[in-house]
Amino acid sequence: MVVIRRRSLLFLAMLVLILPAGAHQKQDTLTTITINAIGGLKYDKVRFQVKPGAKLKIIFVNKDDMPHNLVITAPGARAEVVNAALNLGDNGPEMNYVPGISKVLWSMATLNPAETTSLTFTAPEKEGVYPYVCTYPGHGLVMFGAMYVTNKPMPAIESDPNIPPGQKGSDVMQHNDGHPVSHGAKPSPPYTQDPPYLYRTFVPDASPTAIAVNLPGNISYCWDAATCHLRFAWEGAFLDNTEIWKGHFQAYSKVMGAVFFRNKTRFPLYVDKPGNVPTVQFKGYRLVERYPEFHYTINGIDVYELIRENREGAGLTRTFSIPKTNRTIWFAFTDDDGVDYHSSIGGLANGKLELRPGKDIQFTITMTKKK
Amino acid sequence: MKLPILGILIISVTIFSGCSSDKREPVADSAYEIQSISAPDWLTYETGGIDFLPDGRLAACFQRGEVMLYDPKTKEWTLFAHGLHDPLGIMAVSKSEFLVIQRPELTRVKDTDGDGKADVFETVTDDFGQAGNYHEFNFGPVKDKSGNLYIAISLPSEGGKIMPETRGRIDTNGVSPVQFSVVPYQGWILKITPDGKQIPYAMGFRTQNGIGFDLDEHLLVTDNQGDWVGTSKLYHVQEGNFYGHPASLVWKKDWNRGSPYKIPISELDSMRTRAAVLFPHGIMSKSPTQPVPDNTQGKFGPFSGQIFVGEMNSERIIRVMLETVDGELQGACIPFIDGRGLRKGNNRLAFAPDGSLWVGQTSHGWPGDDGIQRIVFTGKQPMDVYSMNLTSDGFDLVFTQPVDSVAALNPDNYKFQRYYYEYRQKYGSPRIDVQSIDVENIAISPDRKKISLVLSSLKPGYIYQLNMENLRSGSGDSLANSLICYTLNKLRR
Numbered sequence: 045m046v047v048i049r050r051r052s053l054l055f056l057a058m059l060v061l062i063l064p065a066g067a068h069q070k071q072d073t074l075t076t077i078t079i080n081a082i083g084g085l086k087y088d089k090v091r092f093q094v095k096p097g098a099k100l101k102i103i104f105v106n107k108d109d110m111p112h113n114l115v116i117t118a119p120g121a122r123a124e125v126v127n128a129a130l131n132l133g134d135n136g137p138e139m140n141y142v143p144g145i146s147k148v149l150w151s152m153a154t155l156n157p158a159e160t161t162s163l164t165f166t167a168p169e170k171e172g173v174y175p176y177v178c179t180y181p182g183h184g185l186v187m188f189g190a191m192y193v194t195n196k197p198m199p200a201i202e203s204d205p206n207i208p209p210g211q212k213g214s215d216v217m218q219h220n221d222g223h224p225v226s227h228g229a230k231p232s233p234p235y236t237q238d239p240p241y242l243y244r245t246f247v248p249d250a251s252p253t254a255i256a257v258n259l260p261g262n263i264s265y266c267w268d269a270a271t272c273h274l275r276f277a278w279e280g281a282f283l284d285n286t287e288i289w290k291g292h293f294q295a296y297s298k299v300m301g302a303v304f305f306r307n308k309t310r311f312p313l314y315v316d317k318p319g320n321v322p323t324v325q326f327k328g329y330r331l332v333e334r335y336p337e338f339h340y341t342i343n344g345i346d347v348y349e350l351i352r353e354n355r356e357g358a359g360l361t362r363t364f365s366i367p368k369t370n371r372t373i374w375f376a377f378t379d380d381d382g383v384d385y386h387s388s389i390g391g392l393a394n395g396k397l398e399l400r401p402g403k404d405i406q407f408t409i410t411m412t413k414k415k
Numbered sequence: 416m417k418l419p420i421l422g423i424l425i426i427s428v429t430i431f432s433g434c435s436s437d438k439r440e441p442v443a444d445s446a447y448e449i450q451s452i453s454a455p456d457w458l459t460y461e462t463g464g465i466d467f468l469p470d471g472r473l474a475a476c477f478q479r480g481e482v483m484l485y486d487p488k489t490k491e492w493t494l495f496a497h498g499l500h501d502p503l504g505i506m507a508v509s510k511s512e513f514l515v516i517q518r519p520e521l522t523r524v525k526d527t528d529g530d531g532k533a534d535v536f537e538t539v540t541d542d543f544g545q546a547g548n549y550h551e552f553n554f555g556p557v558k559d560k561s562g563n564l565y566i567a568i569s570l571p572s573e574g575g576k577i578m579p580e581t582r583g584r585i586d587t588n589g590v591s592p593v594q595f596s597v598v599p600y601q602g603w604i605l606k607i608t609p610d611g612k613q614i615p616y617a618m619g620f621r622t623q624n625g626i627g628f629d630l631d632e633h634l635l636v637t638d639n640q641g642d643w644v645g646t647s648k649l650y651h652v653q654e655g656n657f658y659g660h661p662a663s664l665v666w667k668k669d670w671n672r673g674s675p676y677k678i679p680i681s682e683l684d685s686m687r688t689r690a691a692v693l694f695p696h697g698i699m700s701k702s703p704t705q706p707v708p709d710n711t712q713g714k715f716g717p718f719s720g721q722i723f724v725g726e727m728n729s730e731r732i733i734r735v736m737l738e739t740v741d742g743e744l745q746g747a748c749i750p751f752i753d754g755r756g757l758r759k760g761n762n763r764l765a766f767a768p769d770g771s772l773w774v775g776q777t778s779h780g781w782p783g784d785d786g787i788q789r790i791v792f793t794g795k796q797p798m799d800v801y802s803m804n805l806t807s808d809g810f811d812l813v814f815t816q817p818v819d820s821v822a823a824l825n826p827d828n829y830k831f832q833r834y835y836y837e838y839r840q841k842y843g844s845p846r847i848d849v850q851s852i853d854v855e856n857i858a859i860s861p862d863r864k865k866i867s868l869v870l871s872s873l874k875p876g877y878i879y880q881l882n883m884e885n886l887r888s889g890s891g892d893s894l895a896n897s898l899i900c901y902t903l904n905k906l907r908r
Contacts, residue, residue: 083549084780085780085782107574109550109573109574109593134697134698136697137696137845156642156841157574157842158592182729182759185782230459231456231457233497244499244500244518251545251578252545252546252547252580252581253518253520289459291778291779291780292780292781293574294575326541327537327538328523328535329535329536330527330534331535
C-alpha cells in the first residue's frame, strides 16, 4: 500500500510537469501524437490534450496481432458510432467498419498488424471531449480513448470517465513497475497460501519451459525443463504474474526476490569424465509431500532430483537418486555461483564429486547462500 | 420427468414473447436452454479445455494452470492439479488420469495414491520447439480409434518476441512479417503413436485453435483468419498435406528451398489443400474454435452426427454439416445458438453423458467472456435447416420440420450470393467477386421437409451464402437461423 501511494504522488508530480507544456502549444505549429494499438484491445495512449483549432497529426501504429482502426467521434457519440459500425453487418469490411454518419468526424484506416498510418487535421474550435475508438467489430466497447480539446487541464486520470476503466493508471500504458496490482476482492488460489507449489511460466534468464517453485521459508527456485537443470534460486517473495496473466501480449512472470544462486556450469552432471555434457530429456515430475521430484535422463541414464529448502540457513537441499548404472557420473559446481556446497557423502573437491558406477546412487547436495 | 420440462417451456415462451418489442428477432422456439456453471471465487475462469468422465463429472483446465473436476450432481468443484503453463486442452483417460496440452509439453497428469489429487506429471511429448512467444499456443489432444494422439502447434506472432533462449533448433527461414515459424513444428499437427513415437502429420496452419474427429473419423481442424487465411476455416486434415500458411514449410522433411515466402504464390496455392468449410468473416465467424460431433444419438436434438464449432468473438455456436462430393469433404455452416444468454469466448465444447453440450469460455486478453455454460435440449423440435446438400444444378435444403409451402415456394425468400476470399500474405481478405445468384426453380418434397433449389449458376471455388426470409414451419414456427453458407469446392459429377 505504501508503495502504491508513493507512486500516485509521483504520478501527480509528473502530471504537473507535463500539463504546462501542453498548455503552451502554439496553434500554428503541428502537434504530433503517436497512438499504438497494443495487445489486450487497447490503445497505449488513452487520452491527450490539444488547444481548440490546433493543427494536429496523429500517427497510428498497429502493434497488435489483429486489425484495428481509429475513429474520432463527436462528443458523447462513441457508443452511437460503435453501434452504427456493428449494424454495417456484411458491408463492414468493405466500409472499413466506419459508418457513414455525421457523428464520425475523422477516421483512420483499419490497419493490419505491423502497419502504420497517419492523419493530419485541425482540431475543432469547440471545446469538448472527443472520443476515439476502434470500430472493428467486438473492439469498440473496450478499446477507446479521449481527445481533450480544451485550454483547461484534463481531469485527474484516476477519475476520468472518458477512458477505459482498466487504463486509469496512466496516460500511456506502462507495464514495468513490477508491483502487484489489486484486482478488487478476488482471493488468491488456495494452493498459493501453502508452499511448496509451482508455476510453469515464462521467467527471465531461463528457457520458455521454466518451472518456478516456491518453497517454505521464502525460498524459490527456477528449474528448466528444456535444459533439465537448476537455473537460479532467490530469497524473498515468489513471482508477480500480473503481466503474464493479462494474456495477449509478450510478458514474463517477474521474480520478486533477490537471486542468491545462479548456475554457472554447462551442466551440473557429467557422464564418464568431467566436462562431458550429456544429452538430456525431460520425463516429468512427481510430487513428494507436494515437492516436485524431477525425472530426466542424461545420455539415457535416469536421474531423479528433489529440491527442498535448507533446514538451516537460506539455501537449497538437492537430493539426487540415480538407479544402478555402469557409467561414472560427476556432480559439478563452480565457486562463484553464490552458494557454499556440502555433500552428504563427502568427496567434494575442485568443483566436482565423483560417483562410482555399479550400485544405486543417492546423495544430497546442500547449497547455502554465501555470507 | 415430463412436468419440469413443460414448466421450463412455459416460462421460456413467456419470457420470449415478453421481449417481442425488442429489436432482435423474437426467439422462435425454446428447443435449447442455456445454463451457467458457477465456480469458486478464487478461480480465474479462463477455460482452456473441457472433457467428461464416464461417471458424468467434468474435467476442465484453466489458463492459469489448474485442472479441476466438477460434479454436476453436487455442483461441487475439486482441484486436481495446478501449476501448468497455459493448458489449452484436456482429455480424460480415467477418473485418475488426464492428458493435458500445455505450452512446453503434452503431459499425462495422474493421481497414483488415490487421494483425488495429481501427484505424477509425465511428459508424453516435448519433441517440438518453444520460442517463448506469447502467441505460441498448443491445442489438443484428440485420439483416433487406433489410439494415436494428435496435437496442434500454432504460430507465434510478430506482435511478440522470441526469447533469448529457446527450446529447439531455430530456422530463420520461417520468419515473416506477421505470424512466423522459427522452431519445430510451429504451424503443424503432430501425431503421437501409442508407443510414443511422434510423427509430423500435416502443416500449413496459423492459429488452429480447434481439433477434433467427426463420427466417421475425419480429423477436423479449424484455423483463424489472418495472414494467408482470408477467412476462418475448417480443414479436413490428412497426413502429409499442406493447408496454406507457408511458415511451417521449413519443418517439412528434407526442406531445401530456403524461405517459403520466396515461393510464387501460384505455386503455394497449387500445393495447398482447400478447406472443407469456410466461415465468412464477420458473417459466420471471426474466430472459430473446437469442432465436436454430436454423438448423443438424439439426446441433443435432431442434429446427430453433425459438427458443432465454438466461436470466440460472438455469442455464437456454429453448426457444420459435411458431405462427400467428388471424393472430398465439403459442406455448409449455419449459426446454431446466437445470443439467447450464450456468452462470448466460446473456446471449448464437450458433450456430457446426459447429452447436454458444455461450452468452456475464455477471454485472456481478447474480446470475450470467461466461464462455463451448458446447453440443454428441452425436447421441443427446433425449426431449422437440418442439411444443405449440393445437387447437380443447385442445393437441397432439408428442414427439421415440414415447411409452410406458400413461403417455401416463393423465390423471393431465397437470397443467394456467391463470392470467394483471396489467398494472400496480407491479413484477411475482402470478399471478392460478390454476385447475386438467381433461384430458377423450387420444388418441395411430399413430406414438405425437403426444398430443392435450382440456381442460375454453380461455380466451384466459391462460397454460396443463402439468406432465407419468411420461411416457417407448417405449424407457424419461424426459422431459428436464416443464414447458411455452403463452400463449393467441387461440383457433383
